[in-house]
Amino acid sequence: MPRTLGQTMESPNHTNLDSSVFFLLGIPGLEQFHLWFSLPVFCLGTATIVGNMTILVVVATEPALYKPVYLFLCMLLIIDLAASFSTVPKLLAILWCGAGHISASACLAQMFFIHAFCMMESTVLLAMAFDRYVAICHPLRYATILTNTIIARIGVVAIVRGSMLMLSCPFLIGRLSFCQSHVIPHTYCEHMAVMKLACGDTRPNRVYGLTAALMVIGVDLFCIGLSYVLIVQAVLLLSSHEAGSKALGTCGSHVCVILISYTPALFSFFTHRFGHQVTLHIHILLANAYLLFPPALNPMVYGVKTREIRERVVKVFQRGQGTGIKASV
Secondary structure (H helix, E strand, C coil), X not given: CCCECCCCCECCCCCECCCCEEEECCCCCCHHHHHHHHHHHHHHHHHHHHHHHHHHHHHHHCHHHCCHHHHHHHHHHHHHHHHHHHHHHHHHXXXXXXXXXXXXXXXXXXXXXHHHHHHHHHHHHHHHHHHHHHHHHCHHHHHHHCCHHHHHHHHHHHHHHHHHHHCHHHHHHHCCECCCCCEECCCCCCHHHHHCCXXXXXXXXXXXXXXXXXXXXXXXXXXXXXXXXXXXXHHHCCCCHHHHHHHHHCCHHHHHHHHHHHHHHHHHHHHHHHCCCCCHHHHHHHHHHHHHHHHHHHHHHHXXXXXXXXXXXXXXXXXXXXXXXXXXX
């Protein structure tokens, strides 16, 4: 008889457990390498905390950086931190000691937050593309268009959009029956990975997942692409080659972040639906890359490619070293 989330289940070793528990298997086929995988995961998680917190502190303590582009960057970094905290601790527990057991409620909560944060991040990336468009195509109106009130509203829209689009996800999964297994061949509770364990009608979940992805990734990528087409057109009209290169140079960091964020996300999305020939462990590794690499690399990209942030970071560390020397004297 089919079992719902609130009914009993069995673990991989067929030992009866609490009534609503799933088991995250990790990386199927590569279990013997879990301990080795934990090293880059730990390093990326540490880099995420250190890098994101450093940029956030620098922006918060430097009034000269209270500009729309850096305020949007802070939104992105905060979302990255939140997404990392929702996945990395459990991932390390699985890799270090095989602690894959997760309650159904915790699994649904993790599913909601992971996908909601990803949608919020996509919204912020779209806002950053709009920021670059206004800065290059309408520089004289930049301060009047991107006011603090507008920036705050965009932040609220990002939160509401991500939360509302994912609000139905836990309920759609919670209605399903799991008559064969509660073992999730993944490192976190991904919507499609959990849905594939169900033995009931999953068409509403599939339609919902596809619709949500198209409404976010599809629409945002189209708008980001359109903004850069308009930016390139505006740059080509500039008489000075140096001015054009400088204008495009201000977009470099954002373009790098877009590639880092969307490439593994699109691969994971299409693999779930069309990539039946892709081995499971490759798919899971790339799904984890989508959650691990962007939060760790985003502050590095902006720290290296953005002169204002780079100079302020050096200034903050020099100030800290100077304070330490004075204290020792």
